[in-house]
Amino acid sequence: MSTSTRVRTQLSRAKRPERVAGPLLVLGGVAFFAGGAIHPNDSGKGSKVSQLHDMMVDSMWYPSHALLLAAMACFATAILAFRRRGGLGSGMATVTSVVSVIAVVATIGMTLHLFAALGAGGIAGGAKTFLYHVQTWNETIVDSLWGLGIATLAVAGGLTRTLGNPITLALGLVGGLAYALASATIAFTDRFDALFPLASLIGIWAVVACVMMPPRKARSGGAASAPDIGRAGTSN
Template identity: 40%
Template sequence: MASVPVTQKPALARRTNLLTAWSLVTGGVFFLVGGAMHPTEDLPDLSMAQQLRAMYEDPAWYPGHGAMFIGMVLITAALFALDRDPRIANVPRARTATRVTALTSIAATVGALLHLVAATDADRIGQSDSTPPLSDVYLVVETISVPLFSFSVAALAVIGALTGTLGNRLTAVLGVVGGIGYGLAGGTAVFTPIFDFLFPTALGVALWMTAAGIGLLLRRRSAGAEQAE
């Protein structure tokens, strides 16, 4: 009887690793697609409230932000699963970076959800020309959560590449550029437009997540081929 769980444990671990890798890949793709759909029209002559209203009324708002939210949910799940992966768990620096990024991704996921539903404020802005409470909350949450998550991704990309646990030195460039750029843009947008041009670098975060997930799949396939030999 004792041989049953022993036999099943490696198979369960392989299925878990496969699911984790695909969650990272799929999450990155959803985030990438959603980010590409984000309204980008620049309306500097309008107040912040009216700029928000214009974006809220854009037909791409709900599908774009819905995709980004789904992407963040999948990325968060994958990061927490990676925290228990032996290859990462046995490397203290990598495990710490993964754990921090997983925790910050929770806040970023909440921010993504608030960002999605904030479009319900469009009519209220039209009536008062000011940002309603929901929009105020999501702006505050994203001002804090986006830099925390993005800078954590940049650090994880570097540490993962240096330790050989996640991604590589080439894909790390995407994580670093995307993480720093998106963090600067998201953390300052409420106060100044000086870094707004960096918002598209968020796609670098999505691309790094996707590439890191593909790397895990290739590594798993390679390990399976070696075992078969």
């Protein structure tokens, strides 16, 4: 093998999906945890429009949402890379395919969410502007779907042992459901706002699941397949 061919082979191997899925999942988890920790809180007083305005003009709006955007982007890229690594089994492959689409859409949604603060002046008087409605439906639908997607991925990954295990899946399940419910209702009621801190479990799950991600096992004709979701209960 020539030197140039050997170099190209090494570079190709370095770019394999499984090489980037884990690190990106960790970065996404850390960024999500940090972004949630510094996210501004509203006063809990007045209308929902006023509460949103209070958060938008807070100095921590941009730092927190920049971190959350980075988290969403890392999660989306990691899930896409994880899907491409192969050997997942049909059930897990389907889950990652669907969740990867949701993750990409959520990244776009978080970009809009980040720059929504530019229109804070328009809702200063309590008016429900077009921007407010976009913000509302972005959180209610897109963020909620992302939370449900992460919860589903955690369960599927844990049961098949391709991303965590049956014990660690609880972190992603609880965190994802908490984020989904809090996001779906935040524009209408304060009742479930307390669930947002619980959503930080998503970040913890991402790090733990990455650490427990099994390496691909080479075999003739490709990577070894992980147990499918329907057969997870009989796997070792």
